[in-house]
Amino acid sequence: MSAKAKWTGVDLWNLINLPLGDLVNIYPDEKKNTLKGKKAYWKQKLLNGEITMPPSPESQPNPERETFTEEVVDGNVVSQIDGWYEVVTKDNEGNAEVHRLYKHSTKTRPLDEDVSEAFPAATPARITPSRRKTQQRDHKRLFVFSDAQIDYRRLPGGELQPIHDERALRVARLICRDVAPDVIINCGDTVDLASISRWPEDSNHFQRTLGPSFQRAHDMYAELRTDNPNARIIEVDSNHNTRIKKHLIKYNQPFIGVKRPGEDDDYPIFTYPYFTNLKQVGVEWVSGYEAAEFVYGQEYDKPPIIFKHGMTSVSGGSTASKESRANPETHVVRGHSHRTETAYRTTRSGHYLASIVVGAMCKITGEVPSYHSAVDDLGVPVRYQENWTQSVLVINDYDGDYQFDHIMIRDGKAYYNGKEYDGNV
Secondary structure (H helix, E strand, C coil), X not given: CCCCCCCCHHHHHHHHHCCHHHHHHHCCCCCHHHHHHHHHHHHHHHHCCCCCCCCCCCCCCCCCCEEEEEEEECCEEEEEEEEEEEEEEECCCCCXXXXXXXXXXXXXXXXXXXXXXXXXCCCCCCCCCCCCCCCCCCCEEEEEECCCCECEXXXXXXXXXXXXXXXXXXXXXXXXXXXXXXXXXXXXXCECCHHHCCCCCXXXXXXXXXXXXXXXXXXXXXXXXXXXXXXXXEEECCCCCHHHHHHHHHHCHHHCCCCCCCCCCCCCCCCHHHHCCHHHHCEEEECCCCCCCEEECCCCCCCCEEECCCCCCCCCCCHXXXXXXXXXXXXXXXXXXXXXXXXXXXXCCCCEEEEEEXXXXXCCCCCCCCCCCCECCCCCECCCCCCCCEEEEEEEEECCEEEEEEEEEECCEEEECCEEEECCC
């Protein structure tokens, strides 16, 4: 390392964690007092929260010292790593000498095991449309939900425990069937995809859970389509869905954009709408998180509603207020923060503008991997009550004037229009 080197990556990890004597040997171009001062400086920045601990040399390769390539050869995925590392020795007089050693490794694994079986497409559901008569009313109705985060933990013994809340999903379905909406909007994070998250896993639970997750998401939409055969159903792209593309970019770039020959597929194979088979259940997919939005009500000479997933989550119940300030000319309905919120403002023209955050459909007692979640030594998630809420939203549209009704779900139950909805039965 030169005297003007920048302290980043593995070198920054070394500076913070290794003893001064080792640093002198590893970085002979740096003076001892300089290393001592830099060590104190970066440690203080770490304690102040201005930086995060960089990955250790064992956990992540240094991009300057190691290259990774991967290609498909004769039905196998061939991975190659080429790189170098340095070791320090001392001569007879005690002078440090740095030696550069080179390494090369090749790994071959079956394509089906690592790729195809990891992302099995959903099995199409049988849909028998409801024969209920269409409700006659003088206004339109919308039903909104978000953040189901469908996924499963494979607990010791093999049991699959959902981190989504089946009770909340049942309540949502019952309410949706009763209100008979013209439009159903899902604000995203339908599947959690914990096994391909960039965050460290809290356990070994998320092994081969992608297939069941995509299947449950598909079945959820099949249920909604069965109950509401004439409704538009829309889902807006979200941060958890982007985990698929990020995983491909990092490990399997050649598969990005691949479609099945001879099939009239709307989307490439390795995408969320393909895995969940949204086309078969008539779901409109709005892709492109962070910019993805579904705009409703543009035909009125009044502010429309922007439906999106959202990117920020502000503590203290002010997420909706922040969205309102960022969108001064429209209504906003979004998810992401798992907390039900509403903020209103009045424009100079006299329009009431609502900023709404819809609650979650996932469990809120520690099963979902989060900042607060933990797994005990028996391999079971620790119960922890998150500061989250479960809810759905019903919107009545009176020609561009909107009534927003939050319906809170607690312990698998909800109440709306004098009726109890129980998802525990």
